[in-house]
Amino acid sequence: MKTIDEFVELFGELFDDIDTSNFTPETNFRDNDEWSSLIALSVIAMVDDEFDVTLVGNDIKNATTIADIYNCIVAKSE
Amino acid sequence: MSFLTINNVKIVGLSACIPPDIEENRGLAIFSDNSEVEKVIASTGIERKRIVRPGTTASDLTYQAICKLLTKLEWHADSIDALIYVCTSRDYIAPITSAILQDRLGFRNDCYCLDLPLGCSGWVYGMSNLASLLSHGQLKRGLLVCAETNSQNRSPKDKTVKPLFGDAATVTALEFDEKWNYPMQFSFGVDGSGYKAVWTEYGGTRNPITPEAIKEKEIEPGVIRRGIDMVVNGMDVFSFAIKVPPRSLQEFIEHYQIDVNDIDYLFLHQANKFIDDRIRKKLKVPEEKVPFCLQDYGNTNSASIPLAMVVCKSEELQKGIHNCLGCGFGIGLAWGNVHYTIENLKAVVLHEYEY
Numbered sequence: 001m002k003t004i005d006e007f008v009e010l011f012g013e014l015f016d017d018i019d020t021s022n023f024t025p026e027t028n029f030r031d032n033d034e035w036s037s038l039i040a041l042s043v044i045a046m047v048d049d050e051f052d053v054t055l056v057g058n059d060i061k062n063a064t065t066i067a068d069i070y071n072c073i074v075a076k077s078e
Numbered sequence: 079m080s081f082l083t084i085n086n087v088k089i090v091g092l093s094a095c096i097p098p099d100i101e102e103n104r105g106l107a108i109f110s111d112n113s114e115v116e117k118v119i120a121s122t123g124i125e126r127k128r129i130v131r132p133g134t135t136a137s138d139l140t141y142q143a144i145c146k147l148l149t150k151l152e153w154h155a156d157s158i159d160a161l162i163y164v165c166t167s168r169d170y171i172a173p174i175t176s177a178i179l180q181d182r183l184g185f186r187n188d189c190y191c192l193d194l195p196l197g198c199s200g201w202v203y204g205m206s207n208l209a210s211l212l213s214h215g216q217l218k219r220g221l222l223v224c225a226e227t228n229s230q231n232r233s234p235k236d237k238t239v240k241p242l243f244g245d246a247a248t249v250t251a252l253e254f255d256e257k258w259n260y261p262m263q264f265s266f267g268v269d270g271s272g273y274k275a276v277w278t279e280y281g282g283t284r285n286p287i288t289p290e291a292i293k294e295k296e297i298e299p300g301v302i303r304r305g306i307d308m309v310v311n312g313m314d315v316f317s318f319a320i321k322v323p324p325r326s327l328q329e330f331i332e333h334y335q336i337d338v339n340d341i342d343y344l345f346l347h348q349a350n351k352f353i354d355d356r357i358r359k360k361l362k363v364p365e366e367k368v369p370f371c372l373q374d375y376g377n378t379n380s381a382s383i384p385l386a387m388v389v390c391k392s393e394e395l396q397k398g399i400h401n402c403l404g405c406g407f408g409i410g411l412a413w414g415n416v417h418y419t420i421e422n423l424k425a426v427v428l429h430e431y432e433y
Contacts, residue, residue: 036114037238038121041316045356054321057313 001077002050007070010050014042025067043069053077079329082264087209089418091151091251091425092395094388095143096128096375098430101229103127108237108300118241123351127244127376129229131433136165136225137175139247139431141182144221147249150425153219155183160190160220162208164200164380166409167227168193179223190217197276198347198408200224200380202416205250205404206264212254222250224380231278233303235294239310242350244376248384251425260419265330267322272411275314280305315408319353323407324360330415331361331403338363342400343391347407348372348382357405380406392426 002010004025011029012020018034029035044055047069053076055069063069103125109115119125130139140163148155163176170178176191185191190211196203201224208220228243280291291305303309323346331338344363346354351372358368369390378385383404387395394400400420407413 036117037312038117040313041121041352044313044317045320045352048320054317056317057311060313 001074004067004070007073008066010046011043011066011069014039014046023066025070026065028064029066029069030064047073051077079265079267079326081333082206082210082266084206084209084213084262084264086215086254086256086258087212087252087262088255088258088260089250089420089423090253091147091423091427092249092384092388093143093147093150093425093427093429094246094248094381094385095139095146095429095431096246097130097134097139099129099131101127101129103241106237106240108235108240110300115241121350121352122242123370123372124242124376125373127229128246130227130245130431132230134227134431134433135169135230136167136227136245136247137163137169137179139227139245140179140223140225140249142429142431143247143249143427144179144183144223146427146429147221147251147425150427151251153251156186158185158189158219158221159217160208160211161185162192162194162204162220162222164194164196164204164222164224165226166195166197166379167231168195176223196412197379197410198349198377198382199406199410199412199414201250201383202264202404202406202414203266203412204380205252205262205416205418206266206414208252209262212252215254215256218254220252222252224248224250224384226379226381228377228379231308233294233307235302236307237300238312239308242310242377244378246375246378246381246385248381248388250384263334263417264414265326265333266414267326268410268412269318269322270410272314272318275311275318275411276308276409278306278308316353318411319349319407320356322411323405323413324357326413327357327361327403327405327415330417334417336403336417340401341367341403343402344368345383345386345402345404347405348375348386349377349408379408388426388428392428395420395423396426397422
């Protein structure tokens, strides 16, 4: 299983327009100009590819930070 | 997953009727700016759709699609033994629309007519129904209609829906033939726990139409709809679509010991290019074997697989033998796979609706 830092990096790669080098596990991923429902779809796709875990809409909606999503993946992989 | 094999039924013709009016996604007022629309186009692959004028129903499109196809097949209206109408945008709450079409088309009174209110899995389910009926050999000729007027039952002010869905009617003509040696093979699945992924909350008997249900409400910026408009929860549909259809296709291929390398065409429900590309890659099917008409027609629900056959492979399907896979998935949530052979179709018609 990938570490949370690796996940933060993969998460940042889904953004094209903004600088994501300052993303940390505690970053509020909605708090920028680029976050959209389309990036949410690419998060679901990336998690399917990298972790073989299927996130649903509520997993994203209920999350605030990147770590929240990572924790959800961890819970779903157990 | 349930499996079904049907013998002695072949596809003899296909037709599609599309509205002449084109709605471009670039320029839709619901988007906040150009970059938003370009992102939607890049991620869905949908640039434009065909849209009916208000007052035109799916059965109007169907009527012309059937007339054109019967002429080309040289089939007389009174030779049709069965008509199955797959559509969620029905003419009336009651009765079934296939009865209306039986009368309008001059089909016999003993023509077997049935409506199936299915969405994106509808062509596969409809094929299994009609082919099953015909396989007994008593009913010889059948028409499977897969039609939808999405522009009429969804909110034009909902940016999560408006750019995605188009209107079309398709007809697949099937015939009993005891010498036909290629079985149709099917598998099916459903997961009703996902019924809210794509649904229309008001207008049925659980939640009847009330004055409140026909009021427009802003759910979030760019998403204004009424209770009677269809809701598409994109993230949930996406989670389902990238997981279940590829797995079920894989199981299907293993069950029937199909060699994917021998497949000439994989016709996927034209949902969204991103989803369909993922399914294609998971199955390791080369791009040229997966036809797309999505960019010009959008998602036309149950009509999308036959529409892709008509729009993309009309000439090819009229010549030679083609080993095909079809996969429909969506609302329900429901999905279905079919392995079928097409040989020298007698007719493939693409017709623009004449008002």
